[in-house]
Amino acid sequence: MWFAVFGRSTVTRDSIIYKTMTTAKSDTIATRISRRLADRIISGSIEAGAKLRQDHIAEEFGASHVPVREAFRRLEAQGLVVSEPRRGVRVAGFSVEEVREVAEMRAALEVLALRNAAPHLTKAILDQAEDATRAGDRAGDAEAWEKANRAFHRIILAPCGMPRLLKAIDDLHTASARFLFSGWRAEWEAPTDRDHRAILAALRAGEVEAAASVLARHVQWTGHKGQKSSPFPAAARR
Amino acid sequence: MWFAVFGRSTVTRDSIIYKTMTTAKSDTIATRISRRLADRIISGSIEAGAKLRQDHIAEEFGASHVPVREAFRRLEAQGLVVSEPRRGVRVAGFSVEEVREVAEMRAALEVLALRNAAPHLTKAILDQAEDATRAGDRAGDAEAWEKANRAFHRIILAPCGMPRLLKAIDDLHTASARFLFSGWRAEWEAPTDRDHRAILAALRAGEVEAAASVLARHVQWTGHKGQKSSPFPAAARR
DNA sequence: ATTCCAGAAATTATCTATTATTCTGTCGCA
DNA sequence: TGCGACAGAATAATAGATAATTTCTGGAAT
Numbered sequence: 001m002w003f004a005v006f007g008r009s010t011v012t013r014d015s016i017i018y019k020t021m022t023t024a025k026s027d028t029i030a031t032r033i034s035r036r037l038a039d040r041i042i043s044g045s046i047e048a049g050a051k052l053r054q055d056h057i058a059e060e061f062g063a064s065h066v067p068v069r070e071a072f073r074r075l076e077a078q079g080l081v082v083s084e085p086r087r088g089v090r091v092a093g094f095s096v097e098e099v100r101e102v103a104e105m106r107a108a109l110e111v112l113a114l115r116n117a118a119p120h121l122t123k124a125i126l127d128q129a130e131d132a133t134r135a136g137d138r139a140g141d142a143e144a145w146e147k148a149n150r151a152f153h154r155i156i157l158a159p160c161g162m163p164r165l166l167k168a169i170d171d172l173h174t175a176s177a178r179f180l181f182s183g184w185r186a187e188w189e190a191p192t193d194r195d196h197r198a199i200l201a202a203l204r205a206g207e208v209e210a211a212a213s214v215l216a217r218h219v220q221w222t223g224h225k226g227q228k229s230s231p232f233p234a235a236a237r238r
Numbered sequence: 239m240w241f242a243v244f245g246r247s248t249v250t251r252d253s254i255i256y257k258t259m260t261t262a263k264s265d266t267i268a269t270r271i272s273r274r275l276a277d278r279i280i281s282g283s284i285e286a287g288a289k290l291r292q293d294h295i296a297e298e299f300g301a302s303h304v305p306v307r308e309a310f311r312r313l314e315a316q317g318l319v320v321s322e323p324r325r326g327v328r329v330a331g332f333s334v335e336e337v338r339e340v341a342e343m344r345a346a347l348e349v350l351a352l353r354n355a356a357p358h359l360t361k362a363i364l365d366q367a368e369d370a371t372r373a374g375d376r377a378g379d380a381e382a383w384e385k386a387n388r389a390f391h392r393i394i395l396a397p398c399g400m401p402r403l404l405k406a407i408d409d410l411h412t413a414s415a416r417f418l419f420s421g422w423r424a425e426w427e428a429p430t431d432r433d434h435r436a437i438l439a440a441l442r443a444g445e446v447e448a449a450a451s452v453l454a455r456h457v458q459w460t461g462h463k464g465q466k467s468s469p470f471p472a473a474a475r476r
Numbered sequence: 477a478t479t480c481c482a483g484a485a486a487t488t489a490t491c492t493a494t495t496a497t498t499c500t501g502t503c504g505c506a
Numbered sequence: 507t508g509c510g511a512c513a514g515a516a517t518a519a520t521a522g523a524t525a526a527t528t529t530c531t532g533g534a535a536t
Contacts, residue, residue, distance in 0.1 A: 028323050028489065030311075053516070064491050066304055069518085073268075073308050077315030079402060085266050086498050086517055101400045104354075108346045116342075162339045164317060168406065266518065291487070302520050307489085324488055324527055 029063050034071035036061075041080045041091050042174055043143070044181045048093040052081060078171050080178075099179045106172045107219040109165060110153065111212045116160035118208040126200055129155045133196040145191075146177050152196055156203070176222060195221070267301050272309035274299075279318045279329050280412055281381070282419045286331040290319065316409050318416075337417045341461020344410045345454040347403060348391065352453055354398035356446040364438055367393045371434040383429075384415050390434055394441070414460060433459070 037057070040046045054068045061068070072089050075081045083089040129152055136148035150173055158166060195218035202211035275295070278284045290310070296303045310327050313319045321327040367390055374386035388411055396404060433456035440449035 026323055030489085031323075055516075065517090066307070066490065069304070070307055070311050073311035074315060077312060085264055085269075088499095088517060097400075098402065101402055104350055104400075105347065105403055105406065108350045109343065112342055112346045162335075162342075164336065164339055165343055168343065268518085292489095293487075303488095304519065326488065326528090 028067065028070075029061070030067035030070035030074070033057065033061055033063065033067055034074040037071060037075060038078065038080055038174070041075070042178050042181065044178070046091055048091050048182075050091045052089050052091065054088070079175060094175070094179060099176075102172050102175045102179075103220050103222060106169065106176065107216040109169050109172070110157060110219055111216050113157040113160045113162065113165055113169060114212050114215055115208060116162060116165075117157050118203065118211075120159035120161070121156065121203060125155060125159060126203060129196075130200055133193050133200070136196070137192050142181055146180055149193075150177070152193075156199070180222070266305065266308075267299070268305035268308035268312070271295070271299055271301065271306055272312040275309060275313060276316065276318055276412070279313070280416050280419065282416070284329055286329050286420075288329045290327050290329065292326070317413060332413070332417060337414075338461050340410050340413045340417075341458050344407065344414065344461075345457040347407050347410065348395060348457055349450045349454050351395040351398045351400065351403055351407060352450050353446060354400060354403075355395050356441070356449075358397035358399070359394065359441060363393060363397060364441060367434075368438055371431050371438070374434070375430050380419055384418055387431075388415070390431075394437070418460070 037046075037052070046052070052072070054065045054072070058065045058068045072081060072083060076083050076089065080092055081089045082092050132148050132152040132155055136145050136152065139145035139148055153169070153173065154166075157169065160166070195214055198214045199211045199218070202208075202214060275284075275290070284290070292303045292306045292310070296306045299306070310319060310321060314321050314327065318330055319327045320330050370386050370390040370393055374383050374390065377383035377386055391407070391411065392404075395407065398404070433452055436452045437449045437456070440446075440452060
C-alpha cells in the first residue's frame with residue numbers, strides 16, 4: 001500500500017504531482033498546506049466527501065487555523081473541495097457527468113493551446129515530448145504514468161505562451177488525475193501511448209489540425225475510459 | 239462621475255455585475271468582501287496595479303483581517319489580483335495579449351457550452367435571450383450594456399448543465415468586462431447587436447454549428463475591439 | 477543633482493485566545 | 507418508532523500581539 005490513511009497525525013507520502021517539493025521558504029504556510037492537501041486529494045489519500053477539519057489540519061501542520069482557511073479557499077477555487085458556510089469544507093465528489101465535463105473542457109482548451117503553441121514548436125521540444133511519452137510507457141503505476149502524461153501535455157502546450165490558459169488546463173488536468181487514480185488504482189497496466197505518438201508525428205509533419213483533432217479525441221477518451229472501469233462514489237453533492 | 243475614488247473610508251457604488259445583492263445572511267463576510275472588491279476591480283473603481291492593504295480594507299468593511307485575507311485568495315483564483323508573499327496583493331494588470339487570451343478561451347468554452355446547451359434550448363429561452371439583446375440595444379452606458387450582454391450569454395449557455403464550465407466562462411466574462419470598462423468608459427455608444435441576433439436566428443433554425451461559429455467570432459471580436467480604442471496601462475506584471 | 481544607505485515606519489504573515497452562531501448527535505419522552 | 511430539547515463540536519470571526527520583511531524617508535557621499 002502506498003498511501004497511509006488520512007488522520008489527525010498520520011504522515012502521508014505527498015507531492016506526487018507537484019514534484020517541485022522545493023518548499024522555497026519564500027512561499028507561505030497557506031500555500032504549502034494547500035499544495036499538500038491537493039496532493040492528498042488527487043492521490044485519493046483523502047477520499048471524496050471526507051470532511052476537512054481546520055483545527056485538525058492546523059494541528060497536523062503545526063500551524064494555526066488562519067493559513068488553513070486560506071488554503072481551503074484556494075482548494076475551493078480549484079474545485080477540489082466544496083465549502084458550505086458554517087458547515088466546513090469537504091473533498092469534492094465527482095460524478096460521471098463531471099468527469100465528462102472536465103474532459104470536454106480540457107479538449108477544448110488544449111486544442112486552443114496547441115494551435116497557439118504550434119508555431120513555436122521546435123524539434124528539441126518535440127523530442128522532449130517523445131521522452132515523456134517513453135517515460136509513460138515504462139511507468140510502473142498510475143502515479144508515474146500520470147506524471148509522464150502531464151509532462152507530455154505541458155511540454156507541447158507551454159510554448160503557446162498563454163499563462164491563464166495553461167493554468168486552467170493544469171487545474172483541469174488535476175481534476176482528471178483524481179478520477180484516474182480513483183478508477184485505476186487497483187488494476188493498473190501501462191497503456192503504450194499510441195495517441196501521443198500520433199500527435200507528435202502530425203506535429204513533426206506540420207499538420208497542426210490533424211494533431212489537434214487527435215489531441216481532442218485523446219483527452220476525451222481519458223474522460224470516457226473510467227465510465228466502465230471505475231466504481232467510484234457518487235459522493236458529496238451539496 | 240459614477241465611481242468614487244477608492245480610499246480608506248470611501249463609499250462606492252458596488253455590485254454592477256453581481257446584481258444579486260442579496261447579501262443572504264447565509265454567506266460569510268469573506269464572501270461579501272470578495273464580491274464587493276471584485277465589483278470595484280471590474281468597474282475600474284480600483285485601478286490596475288493598485289495595492290490592496292488588508293488592514294485598510296478590514297477597517298473599511300468593519301471586519302478583521304482574517305476574512306479579508308480569505309477574500310484575497312478568492313480574487314487571486316479569479317485572476318483579479320496578483321499576490322506576492324510578504325508584499326501583499328495588487329490589482330492584476332492586463333496587457334493586450336492577456337485580453338486576447340481571455341477572448342480566445344471564452345470563444346472555445348462558449349462554443350463548447352453552446353453545443354451542449356443546444357438540445358435543451360426552448361422557444362421560451364430564446365425569447366428571453368432576445369429580450370436581453372433588446373435590453374442591450376437600449377443600454378445607456380457600458381455597465382448596462384455589459385449586464386445585458388452577460389445575461390444573453392448566460393441565458394443561451396446555462397442549459398448545457400455543466401456547472402464547472404459555466405463558472406469558468408463567468409470568470410472569463412468578468413475579465414473581459416474589466417477590459418471593456420477600461421476601454422469604453424469615455425466614449426460610449428450602444429452597438430446594436432447584430433451578432434446576438436444572428437446567433438438567435440441560427441439557433442431558431444436549428445443550425446447549431448452556424449450559431450457556434452458566429453458566437454466564436456463574436457466573442458473574439460470583443461477581445462479585439464479595444465486593441466485600437468483602449469489606451470490602458472501595461473501595469474503590474476510581477 | 478543623483479545615487480546609496482541606514483534607520484524608521486508600515487505591512488504582511490502568523491499565532492494565541494476568545495466569542496457568537498450554527499450544526500450534529502444523543503437522550504428522554506410520547 | 508418518531509420527535510423535540512439540550513449538550514457538545516465546529517466554524518466564522520474578533521482582537522491583540524509578534525517576528526520578519528518591505529517600503530519609505532532623510533540625509534551623506536559622490
